[in-house]
Amino acid sequence: MTNTVTDTTMTAARIHQFGGPEQVKLEQIAVPSVASDEVLVKVFCAGINPVDWKIREGHLKEMLPHTLPLTLGWDVAGEVVAKGDAVNDLNIGDAIYSRPDIGRNGSYAEYIAVKASEVAIKPSSLSWSESAAVPLAALTAWQALYEIAALKAGDKVLIHAGAGGVGHLAIQLAKLKGATVYTTASKKNHEFVTSLGADEAINYHEEDFTRLKDLDVVFDTMGYEIQEKSFGCLKEGGILVSVVAPPEAALAEKHNVRSEFCFVQPNRSQLNELAALFDKGEIRIEVAQTLPLADINKALEQSESGTTRGKLTVRIAE
Numbered sequence: 338m339t340n341t342v343t344d345t346t347m348t349a350a351r352i353h354q355f356g357g358p359e360q361v362k363l364e365q366i367a368v369p370s371v372a373s374d375e376v377l378v379k380v381f382c383a384g385i386n387p388v389d390w391k392i393r394e395g396h397l398k399e400m401l402p403h404t405l406p407l408t409l410g411w412d413v414a415g416e417v418v419a420k421g422d423a424v425n426d427l428n429i430g431d432a433i434y435s436r437p438d439i440g441r442n443g444s445y446a447e448y449i450a451v452k453a454s455e456v457a458i459k460p461s462s463l464s465w466s467e468s469a470a471v472p473l474a475a476l477t478a479w480q481a482l483y484e485i486a487a488l489k490a491g492d493k494v495l496i497h498a499g500a501g502g503v504g505h506l507a508i509q510l511a512k513l514k515g516a517t518v519y520t521t522a523s524k525k526n527h528e529f530v531t532s533l534g535a536d537e538a539i540n541y542h543e544e545d546f547t548r549l550k551d552l553d554v555v556f557d558t559m560g561y562e563i564q565e566k567s568f569g570c571l572k573e574g575g576i577l578v579s580v581v582a583p584p585e586a587a588l589a590e591k592h593n594v595r596s597e598f599c600f601v602q603p604n605r606s607q608l609n610e611l612a613a614l615f616d617k618g619e620i621r622i623e624v625a626q627t628l629p630l631a632d633i634n635k636a637l638e639q640s641e642s643g644t645t646r647g648k649l650t651v652r653i654a655e
């Protein structure tokens with residue numbers, strides 16, 4: 338192992354039990370060691386995602402059997418400071434970003450150990466905070482729209498919550514493919530979503546999105562009643578991809594459409610492609626707020642409010 342780190346302990350935001358914000362504690366714990374195929378990353382910024390508070394609450398404990406205590410946070414931008422002997426494609430000092438394995442300890446910490454295969458060089462045009470905001474949300478939009486829905490030029494797609502972390506990237510990726518994009522957003526965010534390329538913004542507080550018909554793809558980032566109602570917007574043979582809840586097969590059958598659940602996976606080559614798109618200025622990331630790690634609960638509370646435009650991040654070092 339090559340190691341440039343002299344610290345033996347670090348600060349991390351962890352939970353010992355599932356529950357509310359009171360369960361998140363800033364603690365001093367050992368700096369993680371790395372396996373031969375892993376790198377140790379000094380975390381400069383970590384991205385906030387709704388999955389963080391969902392895991393804290395225990396909502397995903399059947400799906401993700403975490404061992405407690407657990408460090409939250411599964412988006413990271415930072416620098417490689419140590420690497421295992423089998424890592425040949427990353428170097429000490431590399432500026433990286435990653436959506437690391439969600440089954441392991443996360444990035445609300447001064448250091449994180451990550452499989453090298455889950456790490457990519459960060460976009461050089463983005464700040465640490467912007468880079469930390471990208472991986473989980475952008476990979477989700479990429480995997481849902483490009484891999485599962487196989488979105489193509491000329492397709493008509495409805496993207497729910499276009500102003501959110503996933504939605505604002507999904508709009509841009511859909512436009513890059515040449516799709517026509519409809520999106521739901523509050524009136525105050527219509528200028529924002531149209532600036533990202535949305536062809537039509539629907540104010541879901543006042544308008545019923547189900548007036549949309551014959552769509553090729555619905556990207557469901559809301560679930561529940563919105564997911565159910567979205568089936569009626571699809572043309573025969575269209576597809577609904579949800580990232581919130583597995584769609585009911587019977588509903589898909591009734592509407593003669595397909596439906597899939599997408600759970601985002603780490604992916605270096607997609608992060609490389611995304612970095613190139615950011616660096617060429619073809620897509621952009623919106624960071625609404627960057628807070629210090631000490632305010633982690635404030636950040637999680639804001640995420641849980643469901644009103645954030647773009648992304649939230651926490652700053653840990655720099």
Ligand SMILES: NC(=O)c1ccc[n+]([C@@H]2O[C@H](COP(=O)([O-])OP(=O)(O)OC[C@H]3O[C@@H](n4cnc5c(N)ncnc54)[C@H](OP(=O)(O)O)[C@@H]3O)[C@@H](O)[C@H]2O)c1
Nearest residue numbers: 387477498500501502503521522523526580600601643645
């Ligand atoms: N399965 C996976 O792998 C995966 C990955 C990423 C995310 N997710 C899930 O996907 C969901 C979205 O994630 P996110 O990070 O994009 O969340 P987010 O950034 O917190 O979403 C906030 C946005 O939601 C919008 N919104 C709230 N209620 C709405 C409604 N009824 N209709 C349309 N928009 C509404 C708000 O827009 P306005 O202010 O304009 O109202 C706000 O901009 C979460 O449930 C998250 O857990 C799943």
